[in-house]
Amino acid sequence: MEPFLVSARKYRPQTFDDVVGQQSITQTLENAIAQNHLAQALLFCGPRGVGKTTCARILAKRINEADSDNPSEDFAFNIFELDAASNNSVDDIRNLIDQVRIPPQQGKFKVYIIDEVHMLSSSAFNAFLKTLEEPPKHAVFILATTEKHKIIPTILSRCQIFDFKRITVTDTVVYLKYIADQQGISADEDALHLIALKADGAMRDALSIFDRMVSFAGVSMTKEMVAEHLNVLDYAAYIKITDFLWQGAIPEVLLELDQVLAKGFDAQYFISGLAAHFRDLMMALYSQTGVLLEMSEQAKAKMMEQAALSNADVLRTAIDLAQQCDFQYKAANNKRLSVELCLMKIASLSQGEKKNDLGEQVGILPASLYRNRTPAPAQPFTQTESAPPQTPVEVELPEESPEQQLKVEDNKQDSFPIAAPEKIVLKKDWHGGEVSALSLSSIKSQKERKAAQKAELATKKEGPQDAFSQELLIKYWRDYAEILAQTGQKILSSSLHSDDPVLVDGHIVHIELPNDTMKKEVERASGPLLDFLKEKLNHYGIQLNVEVKEALMEKYAYTPEEKYEKLRAKNPHLDLFKSTLDLELN
Numbered sequence: 156m157e158p159f160l161v162s163a164r165k166y167r168p169q170t171f172d173d174v175v176g177q178q179s180i181t182q183t184l185e186n187a188i189a190q191n192h193l194a195q196a197l198l199f200c201g202p203r204g205v206g207k208t209t210c211a212r213i214l215a216k217r218i219n220e221a222d223s224d225n226p227s228e229d230f231a232f233n234i235f236e237l238d239a240a241s242n243n244s245v246d247d248i249r250n251l252i253d254q255v256r257i258p259p260q261q262g263k264f265k266v267y268i269i270d271e272v273h274m275l276s277s278s279a280f281n282a283f284l285k286t287l288e289e290p291p292k293h294a295v296f297i298l299a300t301t302e303k304h305k306i307i308p309t310i311l312s313r314c315q316i317f318d319f320k321r322i323t324v325t326d327t328v329v330y331l332k333y334i335a336d337q338q339g340i341s342a343d344e345d346a347l348h349l350i351a352l353k354a355d356g357a358m359r360d361a362l363s364i365f366d367r368m369v370s371f372a373g374v375s376m377t378k379e380m381v382a383e384h385l386n387v388l389d390y391a392a393y394i395k396i397t398d399f400l401w402q403g404a405i406p407e408v409l410l411e412l413d414q415v416l417a418k419g420f421d422a423q424y425f426i427s428g429l430a431a432h433f434r435d436l437m438m439a440l441y442s443q444t445g446v447l448l449e450m451s452e453q454a455k456a457k458m459m460e461q462a463a464l465s466n467a468d469v470l471r472t473a474i475d476l477a478q479q480c481d482f483q484y485k486a487a488n489n490k491r492l493s494v495e496l497c498l499m500k501i502a503s504l505s506q507g508e509k510k511n512d513l514g515e516q517v518g519i520l521p522a523s524l525y526r527n528r529t530p531a532p533a534q535p536f537t538q539t540e541s542a543p544p545q546t547p548v549e550v551e552l553p554e555e556s557p558e559q560q561l562k563v564e565d566n567k568q569d570s571f572p573i574a575a576p577e578k579i580v581l582k583k584d585w586h587g588g589e590v591s592a593l594s595l596s597s598i599k600s601q602k603e604r605k606a607a608q609k610a611e612l613a614t615k616k617e618g619p620q621d622a623f624s625q626e627l628l629i630k631y632w633r634d635y636a637e638i639l640a641q642t643g644q645k646i647l648s649s650s651l652h653s654d655d656p657v658l659v660d661g662h663i664v665h666i667e668l669p670n671d672t673m674k675k676e677v678e679r680a681s682g683p684l685l686d687f688l689k690e691k692l693n694h695y696g697i698q699l700n701v702e703v704k705e706a707l708m709e710k711y712a713y714t715p716e717e718k719y720e721k722l723r724a725k726n727p728h729l730d731l732f733k734s735t736l737d738l739e740l741n
Contacts, residue, residue, distance in 0.1 A: 162362040166334055171213055174206050175330045175358055176322035183317070184214055188221050194315040196287050196296045198272075200303040201319025204359030208270055210319075211297040215266035218295060222263050230262045237267065239274045248279045252286050258293045265294055272298040273305035280307050287313045321356025324348065324449040330358065331365055335376075340369060344451040345378035345389070352449075353385055388420060390454050393432035394461055400473075400502045401464060408498050422494045423484045430477035436462045437470050466505075473501045618695030625658045631691045632656050632664075635684060650676050651684075662696045664688065667704040674701050 168174045171181035187193040197214075199207040212234070219230040237251060251267065259265045275283070287296060287310065298314060300306060328347045335342045350368065354361035364385070372380045382389045392415065399407040415425050438444040439455070439462035448455050480497035487493040636651035650673045657665045668674050677684075681699050689695045723729045732738075 162334060162366050163359045166337075166362070168206070168209055168213065171210070171217075174210060174213070176326040177206050177210065177319055180210065180317050180319065184210070184217075188214075188217055193218070193295070195290050195294065196314045197298065198303075198306075198311065198314035198316045199297065199299045199319060200316065201301070202321055202357060203301050204354075204357030204361075205319045205322055206358065207299040207301075207319055208268070211268045211270075211299055214297060215268060215295075218264050218266060219262035228261075233259050233262050233265050235265065235267045237269045238271060239269050240271045243275045243279055245276070245278045245282050248275070248282045252282070255286060255291060255294045258291070263293060266297065267294065268297045268299065270299045271301070272310075273300040273302045277307070280310055284309055284313070322358050322361075323356070324351040327351035327354060327356075327358060327361050328451075331361060334362070334365065338369070340374050340376060342376040343378050345454060346376045346381040348449075348451050348454070349378065349381045349385065349387060349389060353387060386419065388415065388425065388428055390432065390435075390450065390458070393429060394457055396429070397432065397436070397461060400498065401505050403502050403505050405499055405502045408502055409495060412495065412498060416491070422491055423481060426477055426484070426494050426497065427481050430474055430481060433470055433474045433477060436465050437467070437474070440465065440467055440470070469504045472504055476500050618689070619693050620662070620696045621693040622661060623658075623692040623694060627692065628658050628664065628688070629655050631688055634691075635687050644680075647676055647680055659700070662694065663698050663700055665700045665702070667702050669704065671703055674703050677701050 171185055174181050184193075199211055201207055215234045216230065219233055220228075223230075235251075235254070237247070255265070255267070257265075290296065296314075298310075303311075303316075303318075328344065328351050331347045331350060332342070332344075335347070346368075350361055350364045353364055368376055368381055368384060371384050378389060381387075396408060396411045396415075399411060412422075412425070416422060435448055435450075435458055438447045439458045445455075445459070448458060450458070476497050480493055484490060484493060632651065632655070636648045639645075639648035639651070650668065653668060653673065654666055659665045666677070668677065678699075678701055681701075685697055685699055689697050719729075
């Protein structure tokens with residue numbers, strides 16, 4: 156069995172022209188060599204697998220070749236590579252500095268490539284500073300790192316910095332296609348796009364995944380095989396579930412989600428991908444932003460087709476809902492339910508835009524109106540005649556509680572035929588207008604109406620205001636404190652027992668407490684307390700006034716010593732009793 160050479164090594168670029176996705180950097184380095192304008196200390200930084208070390212090796216080779224008359228001459232002995240991850244001590248850097256002083260035996264430059272330079276210790280960095288600032292004329296340092304922020308500023312200021320960028324999906328697909336042709340492998344463009352997306356801008360990762368897929372698929376690589384092996388959801392799955400969402404088919408949406416989860420996908424991964432799909436649909440809505448879609452032409456055509464059936468406002472709201480669900484996913488107790496609820500909300504967005512057979516917006520009526528009204532008799536009319544005018548029908552709202560919720564029913568759920576739409580006029584005060592309860596704005600307006608109705612109900616609610624005495628107030632006050640103690644709320648019960656209330660102006664219950672903590676505790680529980688007093692005293696105008704009086708602190712004993720001193724002040728013989736029996740406080 157012959158040793159296998161991975162594609163990342165087999166197809167490593169040998170010249171700057173072969174480097175993928177870093178044209179601006181390679182062109183700058185070529186011009187610097189040609190113009191003899193190359194710095195002696197360079198820092199290559201960027202994500203993993205984007206060509207930092209490769210460009211460093213090509214540059215190290217090109218530096219000496221540019222001044223050589225013999226193109227076949229080998230300058231490999233002039234290139235020194237140091238892995239700072241395993242050689243990060245002061246002694247390692249001192250050995251390097253000692254080697255730098257020796258000029259090259261062949262060629263003009265000795266090139267030192269220090270990979271993962273951010274792994275050097277602080278002492279090693281400081282030992283390297285002077286040499287890096289004033290290196291010998293024959294020395295060139297090329298530093299490479301994936302974590303630029305970990306390098307001390309004094310090192311950064313001495314280097315010419317080159318920031319490598321992530322390789323685009325398009326460039327990755329083109330290079331993978333080239334390698335597939337070199338190896339005689341038939342690969343779908345969609346399959347290569349999935350590999351490029353999974354690599355996330357790193358060409359080395361893309362080549363590693365490509366080798367793995369070749370071992371799995373052989374000479375024919377399809378999108379389905381790549382999606383199955385990499386355990387990713389491709390755009391086809393999101394297009395299918397989005398079709399159900401736009402149709403408002405909630406059962407089908409939930410079943411589709413169940414199939415996705417049954418394949419082993421995480422629910423957060425799914426909702427995050429759905430948000431990205433909605434974003435792509437938004438980009439596909441406009442011709443100017445269509446270039447931002449990083450996908451194959453076949454996938455882009457399907458995306459454009461679904462975008463034509465989408466609404467921009469619905470898409471924006473759907474993206475927001477999906478993002479909120481993704482953000483709140485980890486904090487949710489029932490994670491699957493949170494995703495299902497998000498999908499049901501998105502499916503309901505399109506329902507708010509449904510129209511009837513005449514092309515008019517479907518009105519949203521209370522369920523009681525559908526139950527109580529009598530359908531108008533059908534009046535036939537031909538295609539050439541317009542629909543007969545309908546007189547608005549006034550319908551009285553049934554006497555119901557102001558807090559009753561309005562339920563949404565579509566015209567499709569009517570159990571009787573309607574030949575022409577009727578205008579429903581509500582005779583109650585109705586400030587919200589006709590809004591769809593399936594839209595986000597209507598949900599907000601309904602909440603505002605309910606809050607206003609509750610406030611109005613509270614202001615109108617009146618009860619008896621019988622006179623009561625101070626003694627009766629104290630009795631029921633202490634009764635309530637005992638109830639709290641029996642139900643386990645001993646701290647609040649102790650606060651109520653700390654002082655007796657005083658009746659002011661016949662309806663104000665005034666109490667003084669020794670500190671703010673007790674005051675806040677009583678005020679927080681004032682609602683149930685006042686309800687109890689109002690019912691027992693038959694006075695519904697009672698109000699509670701709590702004040703802090705720090706002078707009362709002296710009245711209360713908290714520690715064992717304070718309690719003993721308070722008892723000793725009442726009975727001087729307590730000291731004799733304590734000393735005779737040799738008692739201790741605890």
